[in-house]
Amino acid sequence: xxxxxxxxxxxxxxxxxxxxxxxxxxxxxxxxxxxxxxxxxxxxxxxxxxxxxxxxxxxxxxxxxxxxxxxxxxxxxxxxxxxxxxxxxxxxxxxxxxxxxxxxxxxxxxxxxxxxxxxxxxxxxxxxxxxxxxxxxxxxxxxxxxxxxxxxxxxxxxxxxxxxxxxxxxxxxxxxxxxxxxxxxxxxxxxxxxxxxxxxxxxxxxxxxxxxxxxxxxxxxxxxxxxxxxxxxxxxxxxxxxxxxxxxxxxxxxxxxxxxxxxxxxxxxxxxxxxxxxxxxxxxxxxxxxxxxxxxxxxxxxxxxxxxxxxxxxxxxxxxxxxxxxxxxxxxxxxxxxxxxxxxxxxxxxxxxxxxxxxxxxxxxxxxxxxxxxxxxxxxxxxxxxxxxxxxxxxxxxxxxxxxxxxxxxxxxxxxxxxxxxxxxxxxxxxxxxxxxxxxxxx
Numbered sequence: 001x002x003x004x005x006x007x008x009x010x011x012x013x014x015x016x017x018x019x020x021x022x023x024x025x026x027x028x029x030x031x032x033x034x035x036x037x038x039x040x041x042x043x044x045x046x047x048x049x050x051x052x053x054x055x056x057x058x059x060x061x062x063x064x065x066x067x068x069x070x071x072x073x074x075x076x077x078x079x080x081x082x083x084x085x086x087x088x089x090x091x092x093x094x095x096x097x098x099x100x101x102x103x104x105x106x107x108x109x110x111x112x113x114x115x116x117x118x119x120x121x122x123x124x125x126x127x128x129x130x131x132x133x134x135x136x137x138x139x140x141x142x143x144x145x146x147x148x149x150x151x152x153x154x155x156x157x158x159x160x161x162x163x164x165x166x167x168x169x170x171x172x173x174x175x176x177x178x179x180x181x182x183x184x185x186x187x188x189x190x191x192x193x194x195x196x197x198x199x200x201x202x203x204x205x206x207x208x209x210x211x212x213x214x215x216x217x218x219x220x221x222x223x224x225x226x227x228x229x230x231x232x233x234x235x236x237x238x239x240x241x242x243x244x245x246x247x248x249x250x251x252x253x254x255x256x257x258x259x260x261x262x263x264x265x266x267x268x269x270x271x272x273x274x275x276x277x278x279x280x281x282x283x284x285x286x287x288x289x290x291x292x293x294x295x296x297x298x299x300x301x302x303x304x305x306x307x308x309x310x311x312x313x314x315x316x317x318x319x320x321x322x323x324x325x326x327x328x329x330x331x332x333x334x335x336x337x338x339x340x341x342x343x344x345x346x347x348x349x350x351x352x353x354x355x356x357x358x359x360x361x362x363x364x365x366x367x368x369x370x371x372x373x374x375x376x377x378x379x380x381x382x383x384x385x386x387x388x389x390x391x392x393x394x395x396x397x398x399x400x401x402x403x404x405x406x407x408x409x410x411x412x413x414x415x416x417x418x419x420x421x422x423x424x425x426x427x428x429x430x431x432x433x434x435x436x437x438x439x440x441x442x443x
Contacts, residue, residue: 177277
C-alpha cells in the first residue's frame with residue numbers, strides 16, 4: 001500500500017516540520033467532506049445491517065441472544081480494537097487517503113462475504129474482517145477533516161461527517177428489512193457490501209491528501225511525537241480523558257440500544273422485518289439528520305457567541321435528553337409512543353459524536369489527532385459496541401424464563417442510565433476545555 005505519494009507525507013515525520021497557517025480551497029474541502037461522509041455511511045451500513053437481521057439469523061442457525069450479541073458486537077470489535085491504534089499511528093504520518101481506500105475495500109468485501117456464510121463461525125469470521133477494514137476508517141477521516149476546516153468550523157464539519165451513521169443506519173434498516181423480507185438475509189449482506197467497492201475507486205481517484213496542519217490559525221508542529229510521549233500527553237489532558245470516559249457511556253447507549261431496537265419491535269410489537277426497517281430507517285434518517293446537523297451547528301455558534309465550553313455543553317445536554325426517550329421507547333405499551341421515544345433517542349443520541357471528536361482534536365497536538373481519535377473509538381466501542389449488545393443479550397437469556405418476552409424491556413432500559421451518566425461527564429469535561437486547548441497549542 002502506497003502511503004508516501006504526497007509531499008506532505010514525506011515531511012510529516014519530522015518534529016520540526018512546521019506548516020504555515022492557511023486552508024484548503026473551499027471546493028476541495030467540501031468535496032472531501034462529502035466523500036468522507038459517504039464512506040462513513042457505508043461504514044455504518046456494513047456495520048449495522050446485521051442489527052435488523054438478528055432474529056432471522058438467530059432462527060436459521062438456532063443461536064441464543066448472547067451469541068447474537070457477541071457476533072453483532074464483539075465479532076466486529078475484536079479485530080477493530082487490535083488494529084485501530086496502530087493504523088491511526090500510521091495515519092498520523094502516512095497518506096490517509098490511501099489508508100481509507102484500502103480499508104473501505106476490505107470492509108465492504110467482507111460484508112459481501114457474510115452473504116455466503118453457511119454457519120455462525122463463517123459469519124463471525126466475516127465480521128472480524130469488517131472490523132479489520134473499519135479500523136482504517138474513522139480516525140484517518142476525522143484527521144483529514146481537521147486539516148480541511150479551521151477550528152471554528154470543525155464542529156459543523158464533524159457534524160456533517162456524523163451524518164454517516166444516520167445515512168448508514170437508514171440504508172442498513174431498509175436494506176436489511178426489505179431485502180430479508182423478500183429474498184432472505186444472505187442477500188441483504190451482498191447488497192450492503194458491493195457499493196463500497198465502487199466508492200473506493202472514486203475516492204482514490206478524485207480526493208487529494210490535504211497538507212497536515214494547514215488549517216491551524218498559527219504555525220504548528222505537525223510532526224508525530226513518540227508513542228509514550230503521546231500517551232503521556234493525552235493522559236495529562238483532563239478534558240480529553242473525561243471526554244473519553246463520557247464517550248464510553250454514550251456509546252453503550254448508541255450501540256447497545258441500537259442493536260436491539262429491531263428485535264424489540266419484532267418481539268414486543270410483532271412487526272416483520274420490512275415494517276421494522278421502515279420505522280427504524282425513516283426515524284433514524286429524519287430525527288438523526290436534524291439532531292446531528294443542528295447539534296453540530298449550534299455547538300460552533302454557541303461557542304463563538306457565548307462561551308467556548310458550549311462546544312461540549314451541547315453534547316452533554318443532548319445526551320442527557322436522550323434519557324427519557326429510552327424509557328419511553330422500552331416501556332410504552334403503544335407502538336405510537338414507542339416510536340416517539342425512538343425519535344427522541346435518534347435525535348439526541350448522535351449529537352455528541354461530531355462536536356466531541358472536534359473538541360478532542362483541540363485538546364491534543366496536530367500529530368496526535370488520528371491516534372487520539374482511535375483511542376476514543378477503540379475504548380468506547382469495546383465497551384459500547386462490544387459489551388453493549390453482548391450484555392443485553394446475556395440479560396435476555398438469563399432472565400427470559402422469569403420475566404418472559406418483556407425481559408428485553410428491562411435489558412434495554414440500561415441504556416437510559418448510560419446516556420445520562422455520559423452526558424453528565426461531558427458537562428464536567430467542559431470545565432477543563434480552555435486550559436487543555438492552551439496546552440495543546442503550545443510548542
